[in-house]
Amino acid sequence: MFKGKRVIALGDRDGIQAPAIAECVTSAGAEVAFMNTECFV
Amino acid sequence: MPQPVLKGAACLLAHTPGLVRHGSKPSRELPPHSEPLPTDYQAALRGYEAAVAYAPNQVFVGNLAPDALAEVPAPWWRTPLEGARAEGRYGAILPEALFLGWIKVADVFDLVYLTNELVAEIRPAIAAHRLGGADDAARLGEGVPLADVERRVREAHAAPLTVDERLVGCVMPAHDRDATLVPEVLLENLACKASGALTLRHLLGATPAVGADDLTYLLSCSEDAVGDRYNRGGGNLAKAVGEMVGCQNASGADVKAFCSGPLYALIVAGSLVASGVADEIAIVGGGCLAKLGMKFQSHLAKNVPILEDCLGAVAILVGRDDGVSPRLRLDVVGRHRIGAGASQQAILEALVCEPLDRADLRLTDVDKYATELQNAEITLPADRGDVARQNYRLIGALAARRGEIKPAELDEFVRTRGMPGYAPTQGHIPSAVPYLPWAREAMLAGSMRSAMFLGKGSLFLGRMTGLSDGASILIEAQ
Numbered sequence: 001m002f003k004g005k006r007v008i009a010l011g012d013r014d015g016i017q018a019p020a021i022a023e024c025v026t027s028a029g030a031e032v033a034f035m036n037t038e039c040f041v
Numbered sequence: 042m043p044q045p046v047l048k049g050a051a052c053l054l055a056h057t058p059g060l061v062r063h064g065s066k067p068s069r070e071l072p073p074h075s076e077p078l079p080t081d082y083q084a085a086l087r088g089y090e091a092a093v094a095y096a097p098n099q100v101f102v103g104n105l106a107p108d109a110l111a112e113v114p115a116p117w118w119r120t121p122l123e124g125a126r127a128e129g130r131y132g133a134i135l136p137e138a139l140f141l142g143w144i145k146v147a148d149v150f151d152l153v154y155l156t157n158e159l160v161a162e163i164r165p166a167i168a169a170h171r172l173g174g175a176d177d178a179a180r181l182g183e184g185v186p187l188a189d190v191e192r193r194v195r196e197a198h199a200a201p202l203t204v205d206e207r208l209v210g211c212v213m214p215a216h217d218r219d220a221t222l223v224p225e226v227l228l229e230n231l232a233c234k235a236s237g238a239l240t241l242r243h244l245l246g247a248t249p250a251v252g253a254d255d256l257t258y259l260l261s262c263s264e265d266a267v268g269d270r271y272n273r274g275g276g277n278l279a280k281a282v283g284e285m286v287g288c289q290n291a292s293g294a295d296v297k298a299f300c301s302g303p304l305y306a307l308i309v310a311g312s313l314v315a316s317g318v319a320d321e322i323a324i325v326g327g328g329c330l331a332k333l334g335m336k337f338q339s340h341l342a343k344n345v346p347i348l349e350d351c352l353g354a355v356a357i358l359v360g361r362d363d364g365v366s367p368r369l370r371l372d373v374v375g376r377h378r379i380g381a382g383a384s385q386q387a388i389l390e391a392l393v394c395e396p397l398d399r400a401d402l403r404l405t406d407v408d409k410y411a412t413e414l415q416n417a418e419i420t421l422p423a424d425r426g427d428v429a430r431q432n433y434r435l436i437g438a439l440a441a442r443r444g445e446i447k448p449a450e451l452d453e454f455v456r457t458r459g460m461p462g463y464a465p466t467q468g469h470i471p472s473a474v475p476y477l478p479w480a481r482e483a484m485l486a487g488s489m490r491s492a493m494f495l496g497k498g499s500l501f502l503g504r505m506t507g508l509s510d511g512a513s514i515l516i517e518a519q
Binding site for chain 2 (some may be wrong): 012015038041
């Protein structure tokens with residue numbers, strides 16, 4: 001689904017964190033160009 | 042092995058709309074100090090009476106039960122509580138002018154300058170205040186002329202202090218080339234020290250069985266970085282707070298772990314008592330000035346007042362078993378292991394399921410879960426969700442997956458074993474511990490058997506690791 005795509009994964013500490021997003025899109029064929037998780041509280 | 046118990050807990054707020062401009066986000070987005078503040082920003086700052094009558098703040102200081110907050114019509118900022126009081130069983134809501142006075146009291150290096158006018162205005166109130174120390178009024182000094190403050194702000198890089206947009210003081214740099222001793226950092230640290238000390242004073246005043254001299258160990262779990270250019274974040278704010286409170290027999294140190302710091306501090310305090318290292322320990326968590334106004338732009342965009350206008354602080358007393366106070370169950374401590382994984386499910390399994398399983402307890406054996414208690418009215422306008430509710434629903438889902446409740450009972454689980462978030466978004470402050478005084482009171486009254494306290498930390502923010510973090514502990518009635 002994401003084969004050949006590069007992804008920027010922005011996560012939320014209290015939602016879905018960036019490593020989890022990265023794992024999902026990687027398994028779908030994407031290359032993660034950048035990932036970061038932020039905290040808003 | 043001595044059994045550690047929870048001898049008391051306190052929660053204090055300082056309403057500081059003038060300090061919001063020094064919060065990290067506002068300080069980066071607002072015009073420089075030499076220019077006027079935008080009118081929409083000024084108009085969105087709340088007055089003291091509005092902050093006192095704000096229902097979540099009344100819960101925080103002990104005047105309204107957490108479960109009763111759910112009955113208050115939302116939005117809470119539009120529903121001021123009738124009869125709201127600045128004084129609460131568990132703390133107080135302090136006005137800004139007095140709090141600036143206590144920032145001056147906390148300053149032992151003559152870095153804070155207040156105007157003659159402000160000092161004259163607040164000295165009687167600080168001298169008479171139940172949270173005041175014997176020397177506080179004297180430590181205010183006489184103040185300086187307004188022109189002196191104006192000159193320091195204009196020419197000496199001092200950070201301005203205001204009350205109702207009136208310049209009333211400033212904080213000077215402590216070094217001309219040290220980024221850790223600039224006025225903005227010193228103000229953060231002084232606000233943290235002052236709010237922590239005032240909260241500990243409240244707690245000791247409310248706990249006659251434990252005096253300042255009885256404390257032998259202090260732990261600060263504050264989100265500060267006290268230090269200098271050779272020792273950033275060097276710390277031990279614990280002893281600085283202890284000095285201000287007069288804890289002459291205490292030593293101490295800091296326990297830092299982002300927002301989960303207070304939970305780790307509870308576990309460390311209990312362990313120090315259990316091991317016999319100390320008999321009476323105070324944990325303090327001072328307010329986090331950097332987080333003031335963190336979401337002010339979203340609040341302005343949604344026509345919501347700037348709700349992140351209060352510094353929150355907590356203090357906790359842990360000591361040897363007195364035969365009455367709730368016990369800290371050191372055998373039911375949750376640890377988020379380095380290899381545990383970062384998903385919300387993995388974190389909550391580590392913090393809730395694993396420790397309960399070790400003690401052969403079910404999730405439904407715990408009367409209440411105190412998780413991260415951020416006030417959703419602050420986070421929702423910024424599209425950051427209802428953090429407390431998300432946690433409760435996931436804990437309930439874990440209970441359902443384990444067959445302890447039926448899926449249809451999830452809402453009931455959340456309603457009865459959770460609570461609405463009511464704490465200001467002050468990082469470590471909402472991390473479960475604001476519920477400690479409520480839980481202690483209910484356990485002493487016999488209406489609650491146990492409560493689990495859990496907090497999460499964002500270690501990845503410091504760029505040293507991508508890890509998440511968390512800790513938990515079960516507290517149980519005698």
